[in-house]
Amino acid sequence: MPHILIVEDETIIRSALRRLLERNQYQVSEAGSVQEAQERFSIPSFDLIVSDLRLPGAPGTELIKLGQGKPVLIMTSYASLRSAVDSMKMGAVDYIAKPFDHDEMLQAVSRILRDRQTLQSMQAERAATSKVATGDKAGPDNSNGEIGIIGSCPPMQDMYSKIRKVAPTDSNVLIQGESGTGKELVARALHNLSRRAKAPMISVNCAAIPESLIESELFGHEKGAFTGASAGRAGLVEAADGGTLFLDEIGELPLEAQARLLRVLQEGEIRRVGSVQSQKVDVRLIAATHRDLKSLAKVGQFREDLYYRLHVIALKLPALxxxxxxxxxxxxxxxxxxxxxxxxxxxxxxxxxxxxxxxxxxxxxxxxxxxxxxxxxxxxxxxxxxxxxxxxxIELSDLDVNEFIGLAPQTAGSSSSTAGEPTEDLSLEDYFQHFVLEHQDHMTETELARKLGVSRKCLWERRQRLGIPRRKTGVASET
Structure with a gap:
């Protein structure tokens, strides 16, 4: 079980982060400052150090040197994102901007620990290779090299797993995702890992072919089938025989062409435009779209029977x-x-x-x-x-400066928490209220705003919205 050290002076953030990591099977220790961490722990013994940048005494970047090569993830507010540049120059493995949600933190921690394990494995393999001239390759290859897609976040790891399971089958696949997410790369990976890999993969962008030509392009035509058809011609479905047909933006396919495509899927045969004879084809269909085909089917803009034929396996690509x-x-x-x-x-x-x-x-x-x-x-x-x-x-100096630091949990909790141990589901608004009420007696408005990573104007606006009056006494007035 990986052992993580959290160094954060705000108890409310530190406690919430500790519980989050412990719920996800990490062993966690915590400290409120660099000095406390030095006094209580052997810092190089941890697998990962997660530290706030601004701490009482020494800054969190001091842990980079004290960690002796162990990865350090720096937390910083939006208002001090420029400081993250210096942190990474000093050797921080990465930074995470506050506010962050649970998934963002867990993804960062998982990736850093995975990269560290990979590095250690590579170093061990090099050491073993230098000692032994021959030998078996140790361990399975867990890379996504054969898939050919870059990225290691959890949603993509799940995608790679599904691709490996689906690729060897002949099932139809529908790839969904926003434009530009790389749907054709997924289709290419499915083809390359299938038994059809040596046969062609024919890619067709349905939105790029004029409606008057789409049936001829897909299914071919006979001589004289229409004006200008001076010779017979095979279509793209025929060209993909034995291989894979990838139809991108299938939501743009006209209804007439959809009926012909349904015949290909149901009967495994096509009929050229202008022909009375059908011919068998062996094609695996992979379709992609950024549109909601189910909604289109409900309003009659996409054939419902074709939708269910395509929706045997659905893969959803995350946005960048x-x-x-x-x-x-x-x-x-x-x-x-x-x-x-x-x-x-x-x-x-x-x-x-x-x-x-x-x-x-x-x-x-x-x-x-x-x-x-x-x-x-x-x-x-x-x-x-x-x-x-x-x-x-985007301007770095304007990066959402109206936000404030803290941990953004998956669900919001009560807004009445003002003291004691924070609840597990403490929201950002709860944290803001808790922090201001706890510290406004001994901090000026400027100090409160700076610590929260917001402007004084933003602090005033949030006070107004949450109904937190400014104390009249206890803190010297500011000019």
Whole structure:
């Protein structure tokens, strides 16, 4: 069981984080400062150190040196995200911005521990190789190299597992996900891992073919079937015989073509446009869409019987904004690819670019990220690619500064908690109220705002909304 050290001076955050990790089978120790951690524990003995950046006494980055190579995950508020750049320069393995939710923290912890285990395994394998000239390969290969998709977040790990289970079958597959998430990559992985891998995979974008030509393109036509049909021609379904047919954006397929496609799935045969003869085909169908086919079927815009034929196996690809640190890994891979195309070997992302890549929501998903990196490589005149050069519509100084630090649990709890041990489901609003009531007697408004990682204006607005009056006495007034 991995042993994690939490160093955080706010009891309410520390306790909630400890319970979260313990519920997920981690052994946890905690301290309120770097000094306390030094006095109570042997810091290098932990598998991971999770520390707030701003601590009483020494900052959390001191634990990077004290950990002697053990990974350190730095927690920081949105208001001090720029400090995360310095933390990573000093050797922090990663940072996580407050407020964060349960899944975000668990994904970061899981990934860091997994990467550390992989590194240790590689080091052990190198050591064994240096001692033994021959021998069996130890252990199974748990990589996703044969799938060909970058990313290791939990949703993608689940996706890889499903791909490996589904690929060897001949079942129809429906891949769902936003535009640009990489649905064709999943289809390619399903084909490559299937018994049809040596046969062709034919990819068709249903939205890119004019409606008047879609049936001819898919199913072929006979000579004279329509004006301009001077010769017979096989369609794309025939071309995929023995292999895989991938229909992207199948929600755009006209109803007439849907009826023909249903015949392919039900009878395993096609009939060219203008022909009276049918012919057998052996095709596995993989379809993809960003639309809700079930809703389209209810309003008559998609055949319900075809929907259920396609929906034998459904795979849902997460959006890039839901994949955590995968976005930086994917960006690095794109940078390597585009650098090679441009003949550049010196390019790297500047720290502000890495932060911006992680924080931007990427509405265009992986496709938008790839285009941004390609553009930056072409335009970059120095070794470092800045956030500005990526063209990301985000300012680091404006990163949601109206938010405040704390742990955002999965469900909200009561807003009446003002003292004592926090509940397991304490919400962000609860935390804000608890913190302000506990500290406003001995902290100024400026100090409260700074500690919460918000502006004084935001602090005042949240007081108004939550009905927390400002104390008239106990703290010297500010000018």
């Amino acid at each position: 904004r839901e994949r955590g640190a995968d976005v930086n890994e994917i960006a690095t891979a794109f940078l390597a690819r585009q650098s090679a195309k441009a003949g550049r070997t010196d390019l790297r992302f500047a720290p502000d670019a890495e932060l911006a890549i992680r924080q931007y929501s990427w509405p265009g998903n992986v496709r938008e990220l790839e285009n941004a990196v390609e553009r930056a490589v072409i335009l970059c005149e120095s070794p470092e690619i800045s956030a500005e050069l990526l063209g990301i519509d």
